[in-house]
Amino acid sequence: MLYKEIHIGSFIKERVDENEITMERICKFLDKDEDAVEGMYNSRSLDADLLLRWSKLLEYDFFRLYSSHLILYAPPAAANKNQQKSDKIPYFRKNIYTQEIKEFIMKRILSGDMTQSDVIKEYSIPKSTLHRWLQKSDING
Incomplete structure (x- = not known):
């Protein structure tokens, strides 16, 4: 992969x-x-x-x-309200998926390598996000 x-x-x-x-x-x-x-x-x-x-x-x-x-393989960070964030280094949202990531995931599903459930479990992609990608691919595909 x-x-x-x-x-x-x-x-x-x-x-x-x-x-x-x-x-x-x-x-x-x-x-x-x-x-x-x-x-x-x-x-x-x-x-x-x-x-x-x-x-x-x-x-x-x-x-x-x-x-x-x-994005694909790191476990989501635990929400720790006591954790202090520094103003000296930038923090990025983890759940921003690039077009390459979306295409990679869609190819895995469309080729039959993985089911939607497998993708949700393996990559911790929210079900609603995956369904949105699938709907867009049906419209454009």
């Missing part, structure tokens, strides 16, 4: 190939040698600053892969 296991190096290599970016340009932009770049292609994870540079070079938000993983 696309978002369950993330091997960031593979995704980067695929994007490099799609865009036909030369190794020379990559090395110059990242200030790394070819061996270091090849090592990154084989890496499951990368430092955030390095991933940001890759995202800029390849004009692709690699962080979205991780955000999608969190």
Whole structure:
């Protein structure tokens, strides 16, 4: 599954190939040698600053892969009223589903890989939200 296991190096290599970016340009932009770049292609994870540079070079938000993983696989946060929130870091609503997430879920249902009940249990997507997506896909499909 696309978002369950993330091997960031593979995704980067695929994007490099799609865009036909030369190794020379990559090395110059990242200030790394070819061996270091090849090592990154084989890496499951990368430092955030390095991933940001890759995202800029390849004009692709690699962080979205991780955000999608969190939306699909992280358990919902318990509502703790005593928990203090800092004004120094931003907080994001977890229940915002990207179009990629919606399409991923819809493909799983339409292909028969998962039932609606399976999706609700596995990804903690509210039943009403899933039904809204299904209705829209029927109208547009």
